[in-house]
Amino acid sequence: MSNMIIAGIGGQGVNKLSRIIAQLAVNHGRYCQYTVHKGGAQSLGIVYSELRFADTEITMLAAEIPAGKLDYLIALDPYEAIRHIKLANNNTQCWVDGKRPALFIERMPEFFNESTGNQSTGNNNSDDAMVYLQSLPVKLTEANYYQQALTRYQSAKMANFLAGYDCLRALGLQIDDEYQLLFKQSVKAAVL
Amino acid sequence: MDKLLADGNEAIAYAALDAQVNYVSHYPGSPVNRVVDVIACASRPRLPIINHALNEHIAALSAMGASVSGARSILVMKHVGLNIAADPLNYAGPLKIKGGLVIVVGTDPGARTSTGEEDVHWYAPQFNFPLLEPTSVQSIYDAVKKAFTISESIRLPVLVFISGRLAYQANLLKREAQSDRKKPLFKFNKNPADLINVGNSAVSNHQQHVLRLEKFARFNYGVQQKYNPKATLGVITRAASYALVCEVINDLALGSQVHLLNIEQTYPLNVESIFQFCHAKNDVIIIEDQDGFLETMIKRDLFGRVDCQIRGKTVFPPWGELRYQQVLVFFTELFDLAIADKAIAVDRTAPPRPGTFCEGCPHRSSFFAIDQALKEADGIIGGDIGCSSLPPHRTDWLLCMNAGVGMSQGIAQISPQQKLVSTGGEGSLFHGGLVALLSAVENEVNMVHILFDNRAVAMTGHQASPTTSGRVDVMSLLLSIGVKQVFKVNAFAATEVEKAINDAHRLTGVKVVWVTGDCALQVNAESARRMRERTLTIEPSLCGDCQLCYESLQCPAINRINIASRQLTIDMDACRRCGACVHICPNDAIKVSDPLYKPKVKTEVANV
Ligand code: SF4
Ligand code: SF4
Numbered sequence: 020m021s022n023m024i025i026a027g028i029g030g031q032g033v034n035k036l037s038r039i040i041a042q043l044a045v046n047h048g049r050y051c052q053y054t055v056h057k058g059g060a061q062s063l064g065i066v067y068s069e070l071r072f073a074d075t076e077i078t079m080l081a082a083e084i085p086a087g088k089l090d091y092l093i094a095l096d097p098y099e100a101i102r103h104i105k106l107a108n109n110n111t112q113c114w115v116d117g118k119r120p121a122l123f124i125e126r127m128p129e130f131f132n133e134s135t136g137n138q139s140t141g142n143n144n145s146d147d148a149m150v151y152l153q154s155l156p157v158k159l160t161e162a163n164y165y166q167q168a169l170t171r172y173q174s175a176k177m178a179n180f181l182a183g184y185d186c187l188r189a190l191g192l193q194i195d196d197e198y199q200l201l202f203k204q205s206v207k208a209a210v211l
Numbered sequence: 212m213d214k215l216l217a218d219g220n221e222a223i224a225y226a227a228l229d230a231q232v233n234y235v236s237h238y239p240g241s242p243v244n245r246v247v248d249v250i251a252c253a254s255r256p257r258l259p260i261i262n263h264a265l266n267e268h269i270a271a272l273s274a275m276g277a278s279v280s281g282a283r284s285i286l287v288m289k290h291v292g293l294n295i296a297a298d299p300l301n302y303a304g305p306l307k308i309k310g311g312l313v314i315v316v317g318t319d320p321g322a323r324t325s326t327g328e329e330d331v332h333w334y335a336p337q338f339n340f341p342l343l344e345p346t347s348v349q350s351i352y353d354a355v356k357k358a359f360t361i362s363e364s365i366r367l368p369v370l371v372f373i374s375g376r377l378a379y380q381a382n383l384l385k386r387e388a389q390s391d392r393k394k395p396l397f398k399f400n401k402n403p404a405d406l407i408n409v410g411n412s413a414v415s416n417h418q419q420h421v422l423r424l425e426k427f428a429r430f431n432y433g434v435q436q437k438y439n440p441k442a443t444l445g446v447i448t449r450a451a452s453y454a455l456v457c458e459v460i461n462d463l464a465l466g467s468q469v470h471l472l473n474i475e476q477t478y479p480l481n482v483e484s485i486f487q488f489c490h491a492k493n494d495v496i497i498i499e500d501q502d503g504f505l506e507t508m509i510k511r512d513l514f515g516r517v518d519c520q521i522r523g524k525t526v527f528p529p530w531g532e533l534r535y536q537q538v539l540v541f542f543t544e545l546f547d548l549a550i551a552d553k554a555i556a557v558d559r560t561a562p563p564r565p566g567t568f569c570e571g572c573p574h575r576s577s578f579f580a581i582d583q584a585l586k587e588a589d590g591i592i593g594g595d596i597g598c599s600s601l602p603p604h605r606t607d608w609l610l611c612m613n614a615g616v617g618m619s620q621g622i623a624q625i626s627p628q629q630k631l632v633s634t635g636g637e638g639s640l641f642h643g644g645l646v647a648l649l650s651a652v653e654n655e656v657n658m659v660h661i662l663f664d665n666r667a668v669a670m671t672g673h674q675a676s677p678t679t680s681g682r683v684d685v686m687s688l689l690l691s692i693g694v695k696q697v698f699k700v701n702a703f704a705a706t707e708v709e710k711a712i713n714d715a716h717r718l719t720g721v722k723v724v725w726v727t728g729d730c731a732l733q734v735n736a737e738s739a740r741r742m743r744e745r746t747l748t749i750e751p752s753l754c755g756d757c758q759l760c761y762e763s764l765q766c767p768a769i770n771r772i773n774i775a776s777r778q779l780t781i782d783m784d785a786c787r788r789c790g791a792c793v794h795i796c797p798n799d800a801i802k803v804s805d806p807l808y809k810p811k812v813k814t815e816v817a818n819v
Contacts, residue, residue: 028564028566029566030569037381038216038381041216041381042216045216045383050383051216051381051382052348052380052381052382053380053381053382054376054379054380054381055218055379055380055381056323056379057323057324057379058323058324058566061566061567061568061569061598061601061602062566062567062568062569062570062572062767063564063566063567063767064564064565064566064567065564065566076383077382078347078349078454079453079454079457079458079461080454080458081454081455081458081459081535082376082377082380082451082454082455083455083534083535085458085462085535085536085539086536086552086554087552087553087554087555088553098561098562098564099561101557101559101560101561102560102561104555104557105554105555105557106554107554107555108553108554108555109553109555111555120770122767123564123567123765123767124562124563124564125771126761126762126765151559155555155557156555157555169784173784174784175784175785
């Protein structure tokens with residue numbers, strides 16, 4: 020039994036990555052129940068999904084992950100990592116895009132500065148978020164998925180792919196081909 | 212058949228297809244916004260007829276028409292849509308339908324995808340229809356399928372409620388392949404006794420309706436009992452709270468001290484089975500979200516028959532979504548347990564993220580223009596439902612469909628000295644806004660309506676609207692109902708939109724500023740060309756640092772280059788090349804490399 024959160028903001032492909040990871044689990048004989056929380060799915064709004072994996076069929080598990088039981092966190096935005104980190108424990112593994120600048124919220128200083136403890140108005144890098152995450156007792160992998168995606172695929176939309184890839188690698192799963200294939204298929208699928 | 216990964220929306224769609232539904236009628240709404248898309252994508256020999264109705268009232272009536280003609284029909288809408296469908300549905304009980312009629316309603320405790328978390332459970336006793344509330348992806352599939360046969364056996368529509376949690380939850384689903392039903396032959400048979408519902412026949416139809424429902428009260432669909440039947444503490448759950456409560460009880464190892472009953476048939480209740488469960492208990496806790504419908508029904512049905520204490524809404528609040536933590540705290544306090552918390556200590560919260568219009572969204576530019584036109588007079592902006600209701604909320608209210616033009620009429624009549632515009636998309640116009648406009652015309656009201664025409668019902672997943680196909684000639688339509696003047700403007704030319712609004716305010720009568728601009732997520736040949744061939748850059752030497760594009764237009768693709776600087780740059784990966792920023796820049800600092808780009812856009816003005 021293990022739990023994962025994939026977090027990001029509208030437009031980053033949280034839903035797609037969740038479906039692909041769940042499908043991989045199922046393809047390899049495990050069970051997965053996941054719930055997507057996407058508000059109005061509006062651009063740049065909060066989107067996250069809660070995935071629950073088990074070796075036997077999942078029938079009686081809540082949609083949400085209880086505090087302290089988060090095993091894996093993939094965050095495509097540092098502030099979204101902070102949003103869910105309170106569910107983590109000392110062994111939680113996190114993959115966070117640490118260089119994604121604060122997107123859009125930086126121009127709303129009235130709540131941005133207050134809740135981030137960030138004093139310099141108009142700060143649009145997210146170093147403060149990463150410094151905070153580094154101070155927490157979790158296993159943190161920090162990468163620049165956004166920039167890598169732009170360089171390698173000429174599209175920030177592939178950041179979710181790279182983050183998921185890192186996570187599967189770290190878990191020792193040698194299923195690159197299958198993962199890539201599912202991604203290709205889901206790009207084509209009209210309804211996902 | 213093998214099990215497949217499916218979410219709640221897909222489970223509803225697959226159930227309808229596997230029940231060989233003949234007629235699908237809907238108005239799109241989250242959280243059940245994808246059901247009909249999935250049905251439409253399925254390939255099977257006899258695809259149902261799909262009615263993309265323009266509002267829920269019409270969707271319900273067409274489904275009733277199909278059902279009395281013998282077709283298995285499914286009606287899909289969100290909770291607030293049920294308000295609009297409620298008028299016709301009050302007649303669907305006396306009607307004695309023929310083909311199974313299943314009404315799937317997406318509910319929204321926590322209001323994640325709606326302007327309200329209204330509890331629509333109370334419609335079940337009002338309509339007097341059976342209500343099923345599944346608890347998981349598999350049970351959604353089973354319940355929707357079963358609902359067709361229940362509906363046919365008692366000749367009443369069956370409601371199935373799916374909360375947002377379950378609609379967007381995915382799990383393994385087992386579909387059952389079905390042998391083909393007999394090839395149906397549909398025919399409307401004249402039957403005045405059932406279908407003409409006035410006077411004496413209204414009363415006798417009502418009586419028969421009640422008797423048919425009583426037959427169903429003997430059913431006991433989807434009852435699950437768990438844990439220790441001898442325990443004196445009883446817990447009753449429904450819908451998403453079932454799995455949630457089970458996880459808490461398992462986590463706290465309370466199985467021996469609790470007896471749990473989950474009820475999927477929440478209206479009408481099978482009173483005997485609930486009596487059997489409750490009568491030997493000391494204490495019964497009903498754990499459900501929203502207003503406490505199940506609690507009310509149980510207390511009503513068991514009134515005077517049991518001695519135990521039954522609690523529900525005095526323990527869990529009627530607002531918001533029920534959370535694991537709330538249930539955990541309740542049980543730990545009840546049994547005086549300590550919570551073994553492994554969570555790390557966190558003393559920072561993440562900033563709220565209200566979301567916004569997409570890059571290249573026509574609404575961003577339109578609202579910029581409205582702001583400019585009204586700010587001096589501190590004008591009123593009437594808001595409506597749809598993508599135009601996303602943040603930044605520049606409108607003065609956000610309620611239900613058609614509240615933009617509808618409420619504006621009253622305000623314009625009662626406070627004519629204030630400058631006012633009502634807003635609404637083309638989805639709202641055809642949903643009911645047109646009638647509101649006509650009503651304003653008939654009552655000789657002076658008002659300006661802004662029609663956002665992005666040629667899609669964008670918010671729920673880009674379903675087609677009447678302007679997508681271009682079948683409706685909006686200009687002639689508006690003029691023919693008596694609109695004084697129509698200004699057709701390009702949404703991305705904010706100064707033109709602003710000018711049209713001001714011009715419109717100088718005239719009497721009802722005026723419409725018809726703002727056109729495709730949804731930024733619509734991909735067509737022209738938008739693909741723009742993405743390929745157009746580049747935008749902000750020329751630092753020309754920029755006058757007014758920050759209009761960054762702070763007022765607020766396009767997310769326009770960013771500051773670093774922490775300290777006020778210098779702006781456009782993120783070409785996010786930019787949709789709409790040109791809105793180019794249009795508003797007072798210093799012509801935003802340069803476009805595209806030979807086909809024409810910054811000047813003509814406004815079309817028409818009147819009778
Ligand atoms: S609108 Fe033009 S002048 Fe003003 S900040 Fe933007 S680029 Fe500079
Ligand atoms: S940067 Fe300008 S052209 Fe690009 S999407 Fe934003 S407003 Fe449109």
